[in-house]
Amino acid sequence: QHDEDGGPDPEKHCGHGRGGMGESVRRKEDKRFITGRGNYVDDIKKPKMLHCEIVRSPHAHARINSIDTERAMQVDGVVAVLTAEDLAAHDLATMPTLMDDTQDVLVNDKVKFQSQEVAAVIAEDRYIAKDGAEKVAVDYEVLDPVVTAKDALEADAPLIRDELEDQEDNHIFDWDVGDKEATDAIFEESEVTVKEQMEYQRLHPAPIETCGCVADWDPGKEKITVHLTSQAPHAHRTLFSMVSGIPEHKVRIVSPDIGGGFGNKVPIYPGYVVAAAASVVLERPVKWMEERSENIQTTGFARDYDMTGELAATKDGKIRAVRTDVLANHGAYNAVAQPSKFPAGFFNIFTGSYDIEAAYGSLTAAFTNTAPGGVAYRCSFRVTEAVYLIERMVKVLAHELDMDPAEIRRKNFIQPEQFPYESPTGWNYDSGDYEKALDLAMEMADYDHYREEQQRRIEEDADKLIGIGISSFTEVVGAGPGKTCDIAGIEMFDSADIRVNPTGNAVLRVGVQTQGQGHETTFAQIVAEELGMDVENISVEHGDTDTDPYGLGTYGSRSTPVAGAATAVAARKVRDKAKSIAANELEAAEEDIEWDRESGHFHVAGAPDRSITITEIAAGAYMNHPAGEEPGLEAVDYYDPPEMTYPFGSYIVVVEVDRETGAVDFEKFVAVDDCGNRINPMVIEGQIHGGLAQGIGTAMMEHVTYDENGNCTGGDFMNYLLPTSMEIPNFETGYTVTPSPHHPIGAKGVGESPTVGSPPAIVNAVVDAMAHAGTTHVEMPMTPDRVWAALAEVGLER
Ligand code: MCN
Ligand code: CUM
Incomplete structure (x- = not known):
């Protein structure tokens, strides 16, 4: 695209040393982080700044x-106490969610989930605000709550959203995809069918x-500046303007350093709106910063899908059709963060890496008395x-057919020559070589050895069983x-x-906002590659809507596929302009100027000694620009990708399951990823390690739980378990490179692959350890008690 030399050569990935x-x-960003000079939202202190504390409901359902x-x-230092009534006076009582629903900013009439925002106390400092919040007296009339999607859809379930006209039950929407008739027909006639019920907690x-903001209304300029924990500053600026009525050019959103997002910082939360409203009314800056439990209990959750899966296959393991039915818990508001036209996100990629004749999926979403959400958590929608x-x-299926799970995958993979491949649900995969990744993973994992070891332990009736799990996933980002x-x-x-400066360095501004992914380094590398400049001489700015070009933000591993592409294309535009300056400087015709990617020089055709770098050209652009051309050396690109990219990988996990305690130990953890051309292998490795840790958390311990009264019983880090270094094994990572054919530098995203790909590999491994006794499934999180119960169910417990 836009480039005669076709981009970097995937075979030559050693780099040029620049x-x-x-x-x-x-x-580049680590210097400030490891020397304590990061600048996060809570580091921001402004003169006369006030603090906001939110009063939250102890009940899940109450009038x-x-x-x-x-x-x-009356508390000394409390400046204001806001309720829905006060917000209504400014038309801010409600706010739109990302899915066209309307959420109370502060509860007007009825609380719909525990810890919902009821009132806000604004005070001179945070402690006073908290003291004030304790003195707000709310008279609740407690109602029956309903916490699971299944219960919410029962005929006699209490109606949660009674303020909505035409809402007679807790049903939100039905969605389906694929060819039901064709799929059902194959299921009818197939030799083998399997079915399993599974919960993604x-x-x-x-x-x-945690989430927070500092809102600062300037009455002189009539402009609001909001420092915000945002994964999408421009989109949030537009939404802010729409909600508040403040014209968009009078709204500035700044995302300073962000301490992790993982999808949590995509939505807009009531606290942001309250702080902004308070700042406008009180004409002072207002900070709102969540506490840990508030973050866990109220901000966008992920998953909560109850799924039934079915496969139809031949006796020798060719998968013919897949069918799935899902019950989705969306919480008290439909506040899912997905591209609008996809109510179930990209769930319709459920045919995975396999060439399957037909597929059909259906889903029902329900309101419950739990916090709203459905944001991704390191998963592309x-x-x-x-x-x-x-x-x-x-x-x-492998278990049913007594086939090796690697063998059955090989039999069904979409083959390299089938790309671009259109899936039965209408998705257009760009490129892939699934078998290659699986072969490498099996070699790295010493697969055959562990299969033998597994058999040996079974025969010896050993106390600890071996299980091997595979996942050969396809992502879409x-x-x-x-x-x-x-x-x-x-x-x-x-x-x-x-913008290339006269002294030969450059500033890149992008529409995406990093939360820890290393964009200040990797995006500079794209420019370094395209302009032959040294990466040290390129700085990357992001997260300030007053200065950065409009973008949609960082989530769904879209930064590399989309903003990364824009960066490469913008750099090529700069290079095109630099070429005419090069001709001028080298006193040659522009047609005779050639670009050499390897050395990072323009030179005169046939005379490689007559050469010049873009760094050298920069001065010419400002001090000696060709007659008839604009001075300066800058370019902008807005990139609308022709398609998504489809990274993939094969993960192999070997576990040892203790029959006495149900404890699971990781013997081996191999991750082979393919994200197309790689920008920074070390950053990729870091992304994969982090994502695998989150995959282990998902499979083994993480779960937001509720009791039957709607109390969030997993609402702090004593009860919501995160893996620590103690639970994380040594990861062995490998890679293959299958460039994306439509991306200017052949890159695909990678940030979410490890969290997407690893949970099934881990569950498959634990199931595999007991499969010989008949186990087909163990629910996540696979805590020791659950694993022990699964062992006991098939008589393997000690
Ligand atoms: N990269 C690369 N070569 C590629 C692909 C990616 O070098 N072929 C690099 C990129 O340049 C970038 C990083 O890997 O520095 C991740 O890139 P990408 O896959 O494009 O994902 P995003 O930058 O859009 O990051 C989003 C993704 C998501 S959606 C979640 S959730 C997540 C994740 O990144 N949140 C994170 N990783 C995270 N890492 C940290 N530290 N903190 C988070 O909040
Ligand atoms: Cu998939 S969570 Mo991320 O999209 O910020």
């Missing part, structure tokens, strides 16, 4: 009879930094659930294209703006 593609450049704010107002993204479904089902993907109507393109 910090371009394929070099493990050390992260509010009255709110008494008088005693709170509710998870919490758990970034180190429900791909995690889809991958879990298909990769678990392949294992179930990089939304747009704008024609199919949008967030609240805004098309999902992305952007880059490159």
